Amino acid sequence: MAALQYLALFFVFMIGVAVAAVAVMYVIDRTQRGDAIRRNYPVIGRFRNLFTELGEFFRQYFFAMDREEMPFNRAQRNWIYRASSGKGNTVAFGSTRNLNVPGTPIFMNAVFPPLDDQYASTEPLLIGPYCREPYSAPSIFNISGMSYGAISKPAVKALSRGARLAGVWLNTGEGGLSPYHLEGSCDVIYQIGTAKFGVRDAAGNLSDEKLREMAAHPQIKMFEIKLSQGAKPGKGGILPAAKIDDEVSKIRGVPLGQDAISPNRHREVDDFDDLLDLIAHIREVTGKPVGFKTCMGSADPWFAFFKKVKERGEESAPDFITVDGGEGGTGAAPMPLIDLVGLPLREALIRMVDLRDLAGLHDRIRIVAAGKLVAPGDVAWAICLGADFVTSARGFMFSLGCIQALKCNKNTCPTGITTHIPSLQKGLVVSEKDKRVAAYAKSVISEVETIAHSVGVAEPRQMRRRHVRVVKDDGSSVQMNEIFPSVRLGDGGAAGNRMFEEALRRMASDVKAP
Structure with missing residues (x-):
């Protein structure tokens, strides 16, 4: 029974601390003059900066398509990750690359390419x-x-x-x-x-x-x-x-x-x-x-x-x-x-x-x-x-x-x-x-x-x-x-x-x- 009382007191204390912290932030936000959002929307306005900071991280995992990001998109990064791990880089079903984007290079395969034993290799x-x-x-x-x-x-x-x-x-x-x-x-x-x-x-x-x-x-x-x-x-x-x-x-x-x-x-x-x-x-x-x-x-x-x-x-x-x-x-x-x-x-x-x-x-x-x-x-x-x-x-x-x-x-x-x-x-x-x-x-x-x-x-x-x-x-x-x-x-x-x-x-x- 005593343990439950201590636990209840702990929760009351923590709630009190949280309320006090919110009150302090409210006063600070209302009185500061540098940020209009925080002054008009105290405490809640602070989340804008947090979400702005975290946005660049969440985009690459949840929102951006494979070939949308800059400076390097997920498709480019994943190719490098697979290549670096020594895993095969073959893909199934079809390319996700849009071949209609201006500037996209398309290599022209030969009608009769060299045989496999004539493979192109780099020379010094x-x-x-x-x-x-x-x-x-x-x-x-x-x-x-x-x-x-x-x-x-x-x-x-x-x-x-x-x-x-x-x-x-x-x-x-x-x-x-x-x-x-x-x-x-x-x-x-x-x-x-x-x-x-x-x-x-x-x-x-x-x-x-x-x-x-x-x-x-x-x-x-x-x-x-x-x-x-x-x-x-x-x-x-x-x-x-x-x-x-x-x-x-x-x-x-x-x-x-x-x-x-x-x-x-x-x-x-x-x-x-x-x-x-x-x-x-x-x-x-x-x-x-x-x-x-x-x-x-x-x-x-x-x-x-x-x-x-x-x-x-x-x-x-x-x-x-x-x-x-x-x-x-x-x-x-x-x-x-x-x-x-x-x-x-x-x-x-x-x-x-x-x-x-x-x-x-x-x-x-x-x-x-x-x-x-x-x-x-x-x-x-x-x-x-x-x-x-x-x-x-x-x-x-x-x-x-x-x-x-x-x-x-x-x-x-x-x-x-x-x-x-x-x-x-x-x-x-x-x-x-x-x-x-x-x-x-x-x-x-x-x-x-x-x-x-x-x-x-x-x-x-x-x-x-x-x-x-x-x-x-x-x-x-x-x-x-x-x-x-x-x-x-x-x-x-x-x-x-x-x-x-x-x-x-x-x-x-x-x-x-x-």
Whole structure:
């Protein structure tokens, strides 16, 4: 009986506490002046903020259709999850993809494709023929730049180990080289951002001594100068202070307690002559291939760049160019830049490829495509347009277990990928996730080879624009080479040859590209 009395008193007490809490919130809401909803609807108005916060999570599970979400829909994420787990990616009944959406690529299967024992397989491709240490890159699909600091220690470890298992390269991102990039013994691309983290002196200038130190690592195969990226063109990188611990501070050379913000461009690069000089300098100091990454705003300035290369000679050319689309992602960037600035990859890639080919540098400069390319169809499409390689960051984040919680900039990532909170990092088990990274990369490569085999070529890079159709506004489709004829001599038909000859005349003059 006494126990029941105590229980009743406890419930009365709790009810009293709840009533008191509601009364306090009522008074606070009625007297505050910043939120009109809470002032007019005290206590109840607080639920609006809660539902707004939780809405982005509930949508992906209960309300959005498989192909509706942004930036990546459920169908894309589920394909990556299945590929990463090593499970079969066959589906039943029929495709859920709407083939009437303008811009949808449709690959053209050959009437008599090669037999199964003539399966299309990827061949290594040489980068940097004029370097002391050129790089024979084995894979068409690789891991794009994700800096240590932006992503966690276990995430970098898993990516490094997985890259080694799959035979793909890993880009460091602009945050410098950490021991975890090297742990898996994979091929590494060192990205030099505008702040030159890891290869700068005390004043923030490029250090030849540190460049040589980095180049001495046999795993570092190339250097990539980051001019801009798709998620924030014209704006430097941002690493929130909450993500900067002692180790990140030491690797980057930045102070604790404040955001690490990179300049919006390299201070010593004011024009294309300066860019070519910087490329030549880093290549001479390191002996390894050097290229750059950029997000295009227009093709016009780049016409002048290739003219400069032709004037100097092909040895002066960058060994590769990474073209990032305006739809590219990042851990933290202003919304106007993410949403509104930079050409989408579908336009930028064609323009850069054509300018390279017009300059007669197809076999000299390799083109790397980046920007929201996570599935085999995306990769095959980019190769058809002229890319030599494709890189992905967010695809590999999904392979690590990313659930698109959209908390990359808050240090509260629930999967341990973009957080430095130890309790959250424990969820990312490196010895399991590295296998998922490798399985995802292998699945993408294998299915790109399947598409190449279906269209009738012996190697994925033999795919051309004539092998893919694009859906138009009226629902019909047209071959890509009819919209964008290839400008490579002999590869684009009569229209392409006329364009090539006209462009050569323009290249020799001061007239801008069409």
